[in-house]
Amino acid sequence: MDEVRRLSAEVVVIGGGSTGCGVARDAAMRGFSTILVERADLAQGTSGRFHGLLHSGARYAVSDPESATECCVENRILKRIQPDAIEPTGGWFVALEGDGPDYSDKFLRAMERNGLPHEEVRLALARRLEPRLTRRAVQVISVDDAAVDGWALALGTVRSALEYGARVLRYTEVKGIGLTGGRTSTVHCRDRRSGEDFVIEAGFIINAAGPWVGRVATLLGIEDVTVEPAQGIMVAVSQRLVSRVLNRLRYPGDGDIMVPAQTVSIIGTTDAPASDPDRLVMPRDKIQQMLDCGEALVPGFRQARGLHCWVGARPLIRDDSVKPAETRKMRRGMFIFDHASRDGVEGMLSVAGGKLTTYRLMAQEVVDQMCLKLGSPRRCRTASEPVPPPPTDHFVAGQVTKPGAGAEAPEIEQPDWPISPAGRQRPTGPRHITDRLAEAESTRADDQIICECELVSRRALVSALRRHPDDSLDDLRRRLRIGMGPCQGGFCAARSAGIACQEDAWSAGQAVAALRLFLRNRWIGQQPLVYGELLKQIALDNWMLYGTLGLEQLPASQEVVL
Numbered sequence: 123m124d125e126v127r128r129l130s131a132e133v134v135v136i137g138g139g140s141t142g143c144g145v146a147r148d149a150a151m152r153g154f155s156t157i158l159v160e161r162a163d164l165a166q167g168t169s170g171r172f173h174g175l176l177h178s179g180a181r182y183a184v185s186d187p188e189s190a191t192e193c194c195v196e197n198r199i200l201k202r203i204q205p206d207a208i209e210p211t212g213g214w215f216v217a218l219e220g221d222g223p224d225y226s227d228k229f230l231r232a233m234e235r236n237g238l239p240h241e242e243v244r245l246a247l248a249r250r251l252e253p254r255l256t257r258r259a260v261q262v263i264s265v266d267d268a269a270v271d272g273w274a275l276a277l278g279t280v281r282s283a284l285e286y287g288a289r290v291l292r293y294t295e296v297k298g299i300g301l302t303g304g305r306t307s308t309v310h311c312r313d314r315r316s317g318e319d320f321v322i323e324a325g326f327i328i329n330a331a332g333p334w335v336g337r338v339a340t341l342l343g344i345e346d347v348t349v350e351p352a353q354g355i356m357v358a359v360s361q362r363l364v365s366r367v368l369n370r371l372r373y374p375g376d377g378d379i380m381v382p383a384q385t386v387s388i389i390g391t392t393d394a395p396a397s398d399p400d401r402l403v404m405p406r407d408k409i410q411q412m413l414d415c416g417e418a419l420v421p422g423f424r425q426a427r428g429l430h431c432w433v434g435a436r437p438l439i440r441d442d443s444v445k446p447a448e449t450r451k452m453r454r455g456m457f458i459f460d461h462a463s464r465d466g467v468e469g470m471l472s473v474a475g476g477k478l479t480t481y482r483l484m485a486q487e488v489v490d491q492m493c494l495k496l497g498s499p500r501r502c503r504t505a506s507e508p509v510p511p512p513p514t515d516h517f518v519a520g521q522v523t524k525p526g527a528g529a530e531a532p533e534i535e536q537p538d539w540p541i542s543p544a545g546r547q548r549p550t551g552p553r554h555i556t557d558r559l560a561e562a563e564s565t566r567a568d569d570q571i572i573c574e575c576e577l578v579s580r581r582a583l584v585s586a587l588r589r590h591p592d593d594s595l596d597d598l599r600r601r602l603r604i605g606m607g608p609c610q611g612g613f614c615a616a617r618s619a620g621i622a623c624q625e626d627a628w629s630a631g632q633a634v635a636a637l638r639l640f641l642r643n644r645w646i647g648q649q650p651l652v653y654g655e656l657l658k659q660i661a662l663d664n665w666m667l668y669g670t671l672g673l674e675q676l677p678a679s680q681e682v683v684l
């Protein structure tokens with residue numbers, strides 16, 4: 123019988139969402155040999171299914187001042203260290219006729235009390251700056267909200283971790299945790315693509331599995347890690363209807379935030395308990411409710427073309443002072459479960475709660491605690507050292523990026539040749555919606571655009587394929603934004619699959635299987651919105667892909683990608 127492969131690391135991080143990526147970076151920067159294990163793609167869990175708002179803290183000023191302050195501080199830090207993932211749009215809180223003054227008064231008092239920056243905007247000016255804002259607006263207050271790209275954030279963070287010597291194992295599920303003398307000693311993993319089982323000998327484990335944190339704890343027989351998955355739905359329409367984040371100035375409720383994200387506008391969200399984070403639902407009436415909420419803020423929202431809807435589960439810490447169904451009232455702060463003091467198991471901490479906005483702080487606090495336990499205090503430097511951009515430029519034909527101060531990263535995650543014409547570098551600094559167009563214009567003579575909606579170039583696709591030949595089309599979508607625009611992959615998915623064959627990255631059978639899987643996944647987020655313009659687009663896609671190309675009849679490899 124074959125021997126089981128064994129790896130080892132001082133720190134094993136379970137979960138490759140924003141929190142786990144942040145923990146891996148922090149631990150690696152402090153000099154620990156680190157392995158990050160993620161059961162699927164990086165940031166495909168909650169961190170890729172969220173609203174896209176870099177909180178200023180204003181949202182929680184009244185209900186949760188502690189979280190508000192954390193968000194405010196982290197907002198400033200992330201804008202400084204990770205500008206590639208953030209578009210500094212600014213945000214407004216808008217009261218509409220009938221909203222009543224009591225919340226607005228409380229809000230302004232709480233903002234003052236907590237030192238959160240804000241400023242009243244004259245209505246006449248507000249209408250000039252956001253001409254689509256409803257005429258029913260009666261009060262506008264500006265805050266420091268921004269738009270953040272969860273994938274760019276996670277991939278940049280992981281790039282930094284790799285540069286500091288960490289290893290990242292994607293599509294690897296933790297199936298068990300071994301104990302030796304009351305202390306965690308091994309992490310038992312399965313490579314979901316090859317089916318191989320292997321073991322990591324672990325000096326310490328940090329469980330950052332988001333809404334699955336409780337499930338991972340049960341691998342140690344610990345049943346009461348009370349993380350409540352609270353599901354929320356979001357809907358994207360195909361135009362960027364507003365320039366800044368719009369929040370309703372009222373008690374937090376369903377559908378009261380609109381975020382301009384890249385070329386789309388996202389309205390959301392809902393907040394309801396979910397029994398299983400792997401089985402979330404998107405009822406049609408909730409989708410319609412979201413569209414109505416968008417219409418209330420921006421008349422005409424319903425006329426914009428619906429693009430896609432999705433649902434994610436917040437990893438909230440159960441709050442026994444509110445009823446289990448009232449997840450909206452639960453605290454948004456982070457929590458660290460110390461399994462030594464509460465369960466008598468040394469060698470593992472679990473971290474959950476918080477926001478994507480506070481991922482860096484969560485990582486800092488849990489790694490600080492780990493250092494204390496290991497008796498090895500080491501200073502955290504993540505608040506001051508810039509995070510590099512994602513390895514393949516996430517939204518345009520990439521640029522050559524300067525590695526950070528760390529060791530040589532493993533080949534698998536590093537660009538192995540320059541992917542942008544020599545000397546052409548994207549300027550660093552805050553990202554703007556126009557950056558992609560500027561990049562595409564600068565390379566159009568020597569590169570081909572394969573996704574017109576999102577301006578993704580052939581060079582960027584080929585680069586990503588060479589570095590990650592096992593990636594599915596959905597993985598490429600998260601890296602490059604292929605298929606995120608109005609055609610939802612109708613044109614660019616088939617083109618990408620064809621290029622993967624031309625480049626010998628995939629066989630024809632693999633390309634057909636990948637295309638079918640991608641279209642099935644896209645359909646999940648399209649079908650609740652199938653009316654109007656989207657219906658026409660879907661009919662066109664169906665004719666092209668299933669009629670002309672005969673996708674269902676083509677021979678395909680067995681689907682192995684998840």
Ligand SMILES: Cc1cc2nc3c(=O)[nH]c(=O)nc-3n(C[C@H](O)[C@H](O)[C@H](O)COP(=O)(O)OP(=O)(O)OC[C@H]3O[C@@H](n4cnc5c(N)ncnc54)[C@H](O)[C@@H]3O)c2cc1C
Nearest residue numbers: 137139140141161167168169173175296332354436478479
């Ligand atoms: C609807 C909604 C809207 C939101 N909007 C915002 C917002 O606008 N701004 C904001 O700041 N925050 C927002 N949040 C909160 C934010 O998205 C989350 O707090 C954050 O993304 C959680 O990140 P995480 O890394 O802890 O969890 P996740 O991103 O869920 O990562 C956990 C990872 O663990 C992996 N995993 C699970 N089990 C295993 C296993 N056995 N082995 C290996 N890997 C495993 C999963 O695959 C997953 O990738 C929103 C959340 C929701 C649900």
